[in-house]
Amino acid sequence: MAFLGVQADRGQVVSTRAPVGQYADGTDVNLPVVVFEGVEDGPTVFLQAGMHGDEQTGIAICRNFLAELRAADRSRFRGRLVVVPLANPPAHLARSRGWLHEERRVQDLNRVFPGDASGLLSHRIARTVLDEFILPADITIDLHSALEGCNIAPFATIDPADDQEGSLDLREGVAAAMATPFIYRKERGTKLGTQDLSGSMVTQADKLGKGVVNLEMGQSHVVTREWVGLGVTGLHNVLRMMKMMPGDVQAPPEQIGFTKIHPVHTNRGGGYEPKVAIGDAVEVGQQLSSIMDLDGQVVEEHTAPVAGHVLRIPLWGTIATGAEIAWIVN
Numbered sequence: 001m002a003f004l005g006v007q008a009d010r011g012q013v014v015s016t017r018a019p020v021g022q023y024a025d026g027t028d029v030n031l032p033v034v035v036f037e038g039v040e041d042g043p044t045v046f047l048q049a050g051m052h053g054d055e056q057t058g059i060a061i062c063r064n065f066l067a068e069l070r071a072a073d074r075s076r077f078r079g080r081l082v083v084v085p086l087a088n089p090p091a092h093l094a095r096s097r098g099w100l101h102e103e104r105r106v107q108d109l110n111r112v113f114p115g116d117a118s119g120l121l122s123h124r125i126a127r128t129v130l131d132e133f134i135l136p137a138d139i140t141i142d143l144h145s146a147l148e149g150c151n152i153a154p155f156a157t158i159d160p161a162d163d164q165e166g167s168l169d170l171r172e173g174v175a176a177a178m179a180t181p182f183i184y185r186k187e188r189g190t191k192l193g194t195q196d197l198s199g200s201m202v203t204q205a206d207k208l209g210k211g212v213v214n215l216e217m218g219q220s221h222v223v224t225r226e227w228v229g230l231g232v233t234g235l236h237n238v239l240r241m242m243k244m245m246p247g248d249v250q251a252p253p254e255q256i257g258f259t260k261i262h263p264v265h266t267n268r269g270g271g272y273e274p275k276v277a278i279g280d281a282v283e284v285g286q287q288l289s290s291i292m293d294l295d296g297q298v299v300e301e302h303t304a305p306v307a308g309h310v311l312r313i314p315l316w317g318t319i320a321t322g323a324e325i326a327w328i329v330n
């Protein structure tokens, strides 16, 4: 089986770069591709990171996981692991969520699926990822981090949280093996907070009957070292769970499931003072944060509309009217 033309023989590891277009100066835009081919048949797992150019933690998880897998005894490795550890080089080089230089507005790669083989560069990358990597794989694992300006508790997303395409057991198994503190079981077709996900990789892959598990961990623009170990350990666990590598699956610690995200917004702009941290459990009416004027006077207080856990909070010290001050999930 070839992935964007990259093929490995039994027991081999192939690491290369496959061109998907050219920059304005004529140099190639290359997708890095790593293929670990097992010594016998088995499942195919596709692992991806760096689809958003400001997200670094997933890329660090991939390289550390690959380093450990290279050093591991793979004499009983079954199946095939295919990795694109940096899926959006143009955006990554610009240190921007999407690439700026297309039709004068940012293209968010994870909103333009299924992509277009004759479209803008981001659309072509989307089409390539879908056709060349997701379709031939049994399961896809996609590593993300929080949006710029906020922090998020690590979670796996099962989207959609139904078994219409027959992949629910596998997706649940991967999410459990990744051992994130939270699992989001998202109802088919619903928004993520305020975001329409109809053009996301997960939604479009599902339409083709392909399961994807999204993982969110870390902050924008930095490697959140705290979570690199969690990601690396989780990926080894996935290989054991899928019987691609020998060894027992480490039972995950208790994972907190949620199905609803309740965004809380501020009416007053000003200095944001959090009273809770990501991962905290909160009761209805518990104070989440306050807005303080520049002169030190509290002008608004925010409370939890429901009982649940704090998944996301802002990192910026000042926020404007209408900005989100927390995601409470339950």
Ligand SMILES: [Zn+2]
Pocket: 051, 052, 055, 143, 144, 145
């Ligand atoms: Zn992302």
